[in-house]
Amino acid sequence: MKEIALYSSILVSIVAFAFAFWLFLWVKKQPSSNKTIEFNGELIRKGARAFLKKEYVVLAKFAGVFAVFIFVFLPIPIWKGNISQNLLMAIAYILGTVFSAIAGKIGIEVATIANVKAAEAAQSGIKRSFMAGFRGGAVMGMAVVGASLLGVVLVFMLTGDPTTVLGFSFGASSLALFAKAGGGIFTKTADISADLVGKVEMGIPEDDPRNPAVIADNVGDNVGDVAGMGADLFDSNVASMAAALVLAFSLDKVLGGVMNVSMVFCFAALGLLASIIGVMTARIGKHGNPTRALNSSTYVTTAIYIALTAAATAIFGFAWRIWGACVVGLMVGVIIGITTDYFTDDSKKPVKFVAKASASGPAFTILSGISYGLLSVLPAMIGIGVSALVAYKLCEPINPAFGLEYAMFGISMAALGMLSIVGMIISNDAYGPIVDNARGLAEMGGLGEDVIQITDELDSAGNTVKAVTKGFAISAAGLTVIALLGAFMSEVNTAAAELGISGISNFDIMNPMVFFGLLVGAAVPAVFSSMLIMGVDRNAQRMVAEIHRQFREIVGLKEGKPGVHPEYNKCIEIATTGALKELLPAGIFVIVLTLAVGFIGGVNAIGGFLCGNIISGLLFALFMSNSGGLWDNAKKYVESGHEGGKGSAAHSAAVVGDTVGDPFKDTAGPSLNTQITVVSLVSSLMATLFLTISIF
């Protein structure tokens, strides 16, 4: 049965790639004729490629250093263990980084074509434009999920060892940590600077071609929201499979058989299959509502997944309780998405309230946005808690002798369930920056108000859907890392058994080492966010200075004299250099602190550290994503004519809110997902070392 599961996973991955290729061709053959749009599209493409190339060079060096470290020390130091095992681990790690990088690269390539096509297509109505944007995004969706499933299957088949899959996952995570941070800093640097000088100081429209930062801003959408987000979800998806595999494998080992491992692959493959079908069904009428189109295909995917997994459970005789855990995860994910939507939807109270408060000045925009952001964490935290609890209680009785093991496996399958529709989520998410770009290109290409209005509508749908998918992504990461906590314990006990020393049966809060770890771990997401926000802040100040310089020194730019162009490249360069400079310290801080806590306090301190990190990471990720989304939509709401509309005092206050929200929702917030995953994976991989070498 395991073979069936493995080979069908490979098959489904290949189908996903083929489908992605078909979508890519479809997007490519869409017509494009407008010279200005082509020209600007090319600038964006080149800028994105240049950044990605530089970023990957930096990351390749970093990954090289890490690979050497892994080869020497993991899973056990080379002088104590088996050299080939270490080599496999290092290879798995490198594969993880490479697969992730390739997925990001594919995403960028298609997104920077689809944006042009979507802008052009908007001239013939919303329908074609929507399809160009969505199918462009879906290429990324299929590529990411296909690559993650294929990678996990290949590594597992190659080594037969789930710990190596953790290595693969760590490769994906460490790349994602930096790609997300780097892309996030790039995109927000450009976005903030462009808005601040353009909209606030000079009063020129968004995406005005006179603005020197306008191309950098559009490049940022691609490298931050497409490549960065893709790396993030690649990472979450791989991590959820890795955690489930580790737990399933150790269960299969003691119980005999291959039931649980097969189930993991089978359910993962079905998730991808359901997403393929979901993407295929995405349609919009001539005067259709793009938000509804995006959401309904998500719900279709969900329903298909539940049906397919039920069928598989019946056919292969998997445990229904685990299927239940998986479905609970998925359903709770949907519920969390809906509650998140409440806080960022402009037809609901929070957005309206913040817009209204803006009339009293920016301080009230900030205060009310922060209030709602803080409030918004409650449903998600309870939701994550409930799904973990239900999954645990559902699966614990499957085999009373291995209650805890089955329970943790159940949680990991709940996370897998939540992430099952990740292909669909990435498609929706990547759709956002593509149509955002299309809007910019339409503006720069002078396609007129009607066309811009269409792209505006598509863009706004992207923002709304993004809120829902973000709630999903954060919650799924939360459940995944809870499962990884279980995986960590399982790794520790496996190592302890091999070493003939006593393992651990719990992480007791009353154990001072655990508590110490909790406190320190909880501080990490705060510090990590601080470093990223500060990076954006510093970098944006540099870029603002450059924009000021160009307006001052380039004669005729301000007035829009024909033939006078700003030096777009200078801004792209500043964003690139700054992002690359700021991206490493935060990531390195996290990894080094994890190692320090582990080597000082041992496995108990790390258990607490993980837990504190998860909890605080979820809190801050939810808070920042939601308040950021709320401010963005409050600004749009004011711009659409409420509370005095554009140019009013409420508008400039709302712009301040949006500027504060930018690094919240697109830099720090989503990077925290990756941050908690990285900490969890480092801990699991280092379990043996922390167990044997620690001061206390």
Place this chain on the structure above:
Amino acid sequence: MKEIALYSSILVSIVAFAFAFWLFLWVKKQPSSNKTIEFNGELIRKGARAFLKKEYVVLAKFAGVFAVFIFVFLPIPIWKGNISQNLLMAIAYILGTVFSAIAGKIGIEVATIANVKAAEAAQSGIKRSFMAGFRGGAVMGMAVVGASLLGVVLVFMLTGDPTTVLGFSFGASSLALFAKAGGGIFTKTADISADLVGKVEMGIPEDDPRNPAVIADNVGDNVGDVAGMGADLFDSNVASMAAALVLAFSLDKVLGGVMNVSMVFCFAALGLLASIIGVMTARIGKHGNPTRALNSSTYVTTAIYIALTAAATAIFGFAWRIWGACVVGLMVGVIIGITTDYFTDDSKKPVKFVAKASASGPAFTILSGISYGLLSVLPAMIGIGVSALVAYKLCEPINPAFGLEYAMFGISMAALGMLSIVGMIISNDAYGPIVDNARGLAEMGGLGEDVIQITDELDSAGNTVKAVTKGFAISAAGLTVIALLGAFMSEVNTAAAELGISGISNFDIMNPMVFFGLLVGAAVPAVFSSMLIMGVDRNAQRMVAEIHRQFREIVGLKEGKPGVHPEYNKCIEIATTGALKELLPAGIFVIVLTLAVGFIGGVNAIGGFLCGNIISGLLFALFMSNSGGLWDNAKKYVESGHEGGKGSAAHSAAVVGDTVGDPFKDTAGPSLNTQITVVSLVSSLMATLFLTISIF
């Protein structure tokens, strides 16, 4: 020996009261002659009294309901247990609220006299003015600590049962929860509104008598920063003693003797004694530096305390290891205070950076302030973790058979150590609003620039010292609640033993109930802060509307026509009504959610809930207090002529930062202290009920 400790505690408390009375008389006999100052001082006094009266009426009703609930259900339901025990518990609870209220009342009475005296004295130089402010604050310090020690001793002597002391502590906490929230909402409503309309819109100076909110603003300093803060520290102080007593008592019970209980009272009394001496030594030269004067008397108190407790340990033969834990707590408190100072001191990088960032607009003020605020949590979290760990490891070996019990007792004594100098801290803290008021009175009384400059200097010292003492207070609350976690477990096991059922030996993170509790508990401080900030936000918008109305409708007010006064009372009324309306929901939410989690998930869920609450509460309290303090000082830094000074773009951005920071640092941040204490106490008191009645 226990008797010696108890009676000397009573004696020291009486000395503290006598000393406070002497200070009060000293303040009162300072000269005052200026009619305008007297008049305005009277307005402030009346406003503060009126608010306090109304607040206490609301709280009395609330406390009455709670007392009935306690009488019926605690420690065990009346139909199952012993009616006199329940009666004592209810009485202890009421005493806790009454003592806390009295301390607050005393503070307000003296502060609203000392402000006038300090304003007057400023005419003859900084020395007398400083002494008037400081000694006025010290009355509050002595009253609070004297009352808390006396209350705890009396309740313990009356009942001989530390659980009743928890009831007393809960009385203090529940009052503090609402007093802090209510006072915090009042003060920030007035402060924000006065600044927003006065400074930002109209460009009139701070404390200008034309501003209708100016008296409300000064009333706010008293009800928020004097009465509210006093209630907060009364609560922390009582809670630390209660936690230590519960743990000491159960150790003495199993080991025989009275050593540990005696030690708690002895060390608490010595803390008060050290504070009395510290207050006595506070002096300032004619051209002296008020910051140095305040800080140096804090260090003197610390040194005296260490010496006195060492002597007592030698004389009475207490365990040196516990003394060590106590000293570690105190030292770590000092270190945390110093690191906190770094983030809010205007001669250090953070304040300068935020001031500089303000030149690029308010979004950068907010982003950089949030970044530093987030960063600032790290040293304090590590510090709390280290002191808990060291205290644990120091005290665990005292008796290997009761390692955990001694370890938790050690942590509680570390908290007691950190709080030992609380008398000094309150004196410094209450000094702040008094001299802040004095500044306002000097401005309103037209005492001229030189005098205002002196009061400005005193005020600024108050702000700096406040940052240090806040770091102290939050960390001490953190350690206290960790000890209360131990007290909770001890209560559960005592109850379990009496009921003949099995108790608990740990709170395992891998137990899904514990984890569920962790997630939900961590969300509480976010929601609680959200509700308070929203309360300030809503209330300030009401008051801003009222100020606008007055300037519009009262002829000659804007122009400052002689004889035309604003309707100060209207603003005070709005602040009062609003604060009373907004104060209950947040507090009730916290208590009800704790009960819900306990009755649904039982003691394991509550253990996790407590832990999540502590961690997230500390994070948010530190973040909010520090970023708020940073913004306040960045604004002052700009106002003192940097980055363009008053009236510049940087200034208006810095004012936005300060406005956002106001409810952070004076409403939500400090209220979180109390919030985590309340949750801990409710849990401990309800231990038996949660153990016997819970769904899972």
